[in-house]
Amino acid sequence: MKIYYDNEVSLDAVKDKVIAVIGYGSQGRAQALNMRDSGLNVILGLRPDGRSWKKAIEDNMNVKTIEEAAKEADIIHMLIPDEVQPIVYKKYIEKHLTEGKTLSFSHGYNIHYGLIIPPDNVNVTMVAPKAPGVKVRETYLEGFGVPGLVAVEQDYTGNALDIALGMAKAIGLTRVGVIKTTFKEETETDLFGEQVVLCGGVTELIKAAFETLVEAGYSPEMAYFETCHELKLIVDLIYQRGLEGMWQSVSNTAEYGGLTRRKRVINEESRKAMKEILKEIQEGDFAKEWSLENQAGAVKLNALRRLEREHLIEKVGKRLRKMCGLEK
Incomplete structure (x- = not known):
């Protein structure tokens, strides 16, 4: 088992990328705020009539519709419930998942079971904190973090792992330690x-x-x-x-x-x-x-x-x- 720590990981692979976090629930808010506060270019993809839109505006986040965010982003990080991800992906994201982009998750469910099938010319990665969103944010603000997982299902660009690790660092996970796993292992054990x-x-x-x-x-x-x-x-x-x-x-x-x-x-x-x-x-x-x-x-x-x-x-x-x- 490989565990990555803060001093081994760089933000280089993600510092010039636009990261669209889709969803602003417990994990979405925590991860988006942490990445933003770590200096990354984070936008949010939300429903204009959703409850999270107002909260995101109050948090001074850059908020767009899901489709606008997917089109603009280099990395699309899916943090909406498992059961709605395939519908949202098909309707708003798939057409904007162009060559070289990264489709990221915090749970491998939809990829592992084939409910979302990305094209071959993109990265498919996972960055998964092993704690509730409120704890992810709280410990980050305290200068610490929570442990996490990273995985790569598809590495089109050759640096998909570096992208996942960069996101993990920005979220604060490498301060504690990040374990490399697979979509299969994470999904089935979870x-x-x-x-x-x-x-x-x-x-x-x-x-x-x-x-x-x-x-x-x-x-x-x-x-x-x-x-x-x-x-x-x-x-x-x-x-x-x-x-x-x-x-x-x-x-x-x-x-x-x-x-x-x-x-x-x-x-x-x-x-x-x-x-x-x-x-x-x-x-x-x-x-x-x-x-x-x-x-x-x-x-x-x-x-x-x-x-x-x-x-x-x-x-x-x-x-x-x-x-x-x-x-x-």
């Missing part, structure tokens, strides 16, 4: 982590534990504190000190109970399900399902959102988060 642990696995584990306590007659408030609220404390310890550091920071009772019982929860059946989910990601089944879901108007997603919103843990949690000063 989806797997989201589905099995970070978003899917952990929320279902919390809900199942909460329901178990409530069904056994314990108060929902106690169940919430023990299965959800305190999770942040443990995650912070793991984030800062690793698994061993976390075990050293909890009581011996908690350590023994956790180590001796955890495989009864995450067992062979769980591992089998993980392998099945990974296979669905690798073979493109999940990507096909997600495309069909969007074509159908996200009916299933909206129904699942409603069920999550109406769950008892959310009603109890909202009240307790207000009590703790975490939510207004």
Whole structure:
């Protein structure tokens, strides 16, 4: 694995380029502002009637329509949601992706699954911060940064990696370290982590534990504190000190109970399900399902959102988060 640091990377490949950031959400705003503040020529491609347009103007950004930005730019950096990228690309960007330009992403999804197929005479690169946009901006302003990834899917000009690394430096990622990866590896591991642990696995584990306590007659408030609220404390310890550091920071009772019982929860059946989910990601089944879901108007997603919103843990949690000063 190759890791690039600040002193190894130059802005030379990007300092004279026009970089169009398409989208101004959490990542779009952070990355655009950081690159601008690093001295790069950044423009934004946004919908004139979109919510981000006004915010971008307030931030003194050079704002254009998506099509105008794509036409003017040397580097087009796609930071709109995965599900709308193919439509926007086809409608506004494809015709302006002329020879020698660079099409850049922060997630390999649409390239890896063939939902966007760029011409052969352009670069296709990735610059991906491994943190939420607010953290990307916050740490940059503090003179530090967050780690990131770079990848090159297509190197037409011969310096596509230098372009990706230059952008990474301007965003502040090389201050911490940037790992070179591939579109395939980034996409498949990212989806797997989201589905099995970070978003899917952990929320279902919390809900199942909460329901178990409530069904056994314990108060929902106690169940919430023990299965959800305190999770942040443990995650912070793991984030800062690793698994061993976390075990050293909890009581011996908690350590023994956790180590001796955890495989009864995450067992062979769980591992089998993980392998099945990974296979669905690798073979493109999940990507096909997600495309069909969007074509159908996200009916299933909206129904699942409603069920999550109406769950008892959310009603109890909202009240307790207000009590703790975490939510207004």
